[in-house]
Amino acid sequence: MKTNFDDPVTAHLRRDFPLVFVGQTAGQALAWIRSNPPSGRVIYFYAVDPDQQLCGVVPIRRLLLAEPDTPLSELLSTRVVAIPDSATVLDACELFVQHRFLAFPVVDSSRKVLGVIDVDLFADELLDLGSVTERADIFQRIGVHLERVKGTVRAGFRDRYPWLCCNLGAGILAALLCGLFQKELDQVVALAFFIPVVLNLAESVSSQSVSLALHALHDTAPTWKSLLGGIRGELRTGALLGLGAGAIVAIVSLAWLQHFKLALCLIGAITAGVAASAAFGLSMPFILRLIKLEPRVAAGPISLAAADIMTITVYFSLARWLLP
Numbered sequence: 547m548k549t550n551f552d553d554p555v556t557a558h559l560r561r562d563f564p565l566v567f568v569g570q571t572a573g574q575a576l577a578w579i580r581s582n583p584p585s586g587r588v589i590y591f592y593a594v595d596p597d598q599q600l601c602g603v604v605p606i607r608r609l610l611l612a613e614p615d616t617p618l619s620e621l622l623s624t625r626v627v628a629i630p631d632s633a634t635v636l637d638a639c640e641l642f643v644q645h646r647f648l649a650f651p652v653v654d655s656s657r658k659v660l661g662v663i664d665v666d667l668f669a670d671e672l673l674d675l676g677s678v679t680e681r682a683d684i685f686q687r688i689g690v691h692l693e694r695v696k697g698t699v700r701a702g703f704r705d706r707y708p709w710l711c712c713n714l715g716a717g718i719l720a721a722l723l724c725g726l727f728q729k730e731l732d733q734v735v736a737l738a739f740f741i742p743v744v745l746n747l748a749e750s751v752s753s754q755s756v757s758l759a760l761h762a763l764h765d766t767a768p769t770w771k772s773l774l775g776g777i778r779g780e781l782r783t784g785a786l787l788g789l790g791a792g793a794i795v796a797i798v799s800l801a802w803l804q805h806f807k808l809a810l811c812l813i814g815a816i817t818a819g820v821a822a823s824a825a826f827g828l829s830m831p832f833i834l835r836l837i838k839l840e841p842r843v844a845a846g847p848i849s850l851a852a853a854d855i856m857t858i859t860v861y862f863s864l865a866r867w868l869l870p
Contacts, residue, residue, distance in 0.1 A: 555633045559652055559661030566593050566618060568601050573614030575604070589649045589664060593622055599657045602626055628653045630769050631660055636838070638663050644763075655771075706843055716851030720745075720858050727862035734869050736803050740795065740812055741858070747791050747816055748823040748857040752849045755780055755827030760842060763835055773832045777825045784824025785817060792816030811864045819857030826852045 562584045566575040579591070591604040602622035612621055627645055629638055629652045641650055642665060649664040724731065724741075731737055759776070792813035800809045827849040831841035 553635045554631075555629055555635055555638045555652060555663060556631050556660065558635065558638075558663060560664060561661050563649075563651075563662040564591050565598075565659065566591050566604060568593050568595055568619050568622070570618045571614060572609055572612035572616045572618060572621060575609060575618050576614075589662075590647075592626070592651050592659060592662075593618060594659055597656075598659055600626060600628060600651055600653055600659050626651065628657070629663060630655075632769055632771075640835075710847055712847040712851040716854045720854050723855070723858050723862065727866065730862060730865045730869060734805070734808060734865065736799070736805060736808055737811075737862075737865055737869075740799065741861070743795055744812070744815055744819065744861050745854055745857055747788070747795075748819040748853040749850050751784055751787055751820045752823040752827035752853040753846065755784075755824045756831060756845050756849050759828045759831040760845070763831060763841070768832045768835045770836065773829055773836070776828050776832070780828040781821050781825045784821035787824065788817035788820030789813070791820065807868045811861070811868050814864050815857065815861035818860045819853070822856045822860075823849070823853035826856070 564579055564582075564584045566578060570578065575591070591606065591609060593601045593604055595601055602624040603626050604618065604621050605623060608621045627641065627647065627650055629641060629650045631652055631654045633652075638650065641647075647665075649662050651662055652660045654660055762776075792815070795816060796809035796813040799805065799812055827845075830849045830852075831845040834841040834844055
């Protein structure tokens with residue numbers, strides 16, 4: 547039967563996996579494993595609390611070499627890459643490619659361990675693909691472009707230039723927007739003085755958010771629920787960053803130009819622009835990964851282009867409202 551990479555990952559769970567409990571000692575954990583040996587291959591020992599919620603993974607070497615009375619909690623590694631139960635087989639294969647682990651625990655929304663997906667799933671799915679073309683296609687869906695791995699100049703240009711055009715388009719659109727607000731620029735020439743700093747702050751925070759999102763994608767599979775939660779948090783963080791930076795720029799403008807309304811325009815535009823750019827920068831890698839596109843190449847240019855357009859629009863809109 548032909549492989550369906552859109553199958554839910556829960557349809558391929560292994561239930562015979564080794565669990566240990568955070569309240570145990572190393573000796574108790576080893577005794578428990580000996581008395582309850584899993585029928586499958588033992589790859590990782592996952593530690594759970596009494597409610598079966600995932601707490602960490604115990605490296606086999608640490609467990610074997612620890613003194614018997616060592617609390618298991620001291621041996622745990624809490625950075626565990628877990629697959630949500632809403633993931634698909636394709637999502638699981640993507641994690642195998644990214645992290646090169648031999649297994650991943652599958653958890654529900656409360657972090658309760660439902661089962662384990664091991665590397666056999668990834669190997670079996672690829673073996674089921676009958677041709678080189680099919681295998682290349684699935685690697686494209688996973689986001690690992692084989693031509694990019696080879697590092698050819700032509701492949702690098704083809705993969706990166708279309709996204710660079712996002713910045714070209716954003717720059718042209720920003721120039722057109724400035725033309726739409728020519729009246730405000732003519733009335734308060736000082737607006738033009740601060741365009742570089744307003745845009746630079748939004749772009750910098752957007753780049754930070756993209757980097758944080760890409761790092762987060764190494765630790766867990768993306769979901770729409772986690773994306774929404776991340777956006778809410780990043781909006782608040784971005785607003786604080788924008789307020790702090792905007793206050794400094796506003797104080798400088800007041801000391802230099804003694805123009806109170808311009809200072810209000812600057813602090814409002816920087817706060818709103820940085821908050822929006824932070825949220826957009828965080829969301830773009832998640833969205834690209836969720837729709838099976840490569841975020842490392844595309845997320846940066848798209849986020850920077852959006853930051854420019856959003857910030858310049860807010861800046862001049864506030865100027866039109868506040869300034870005579």
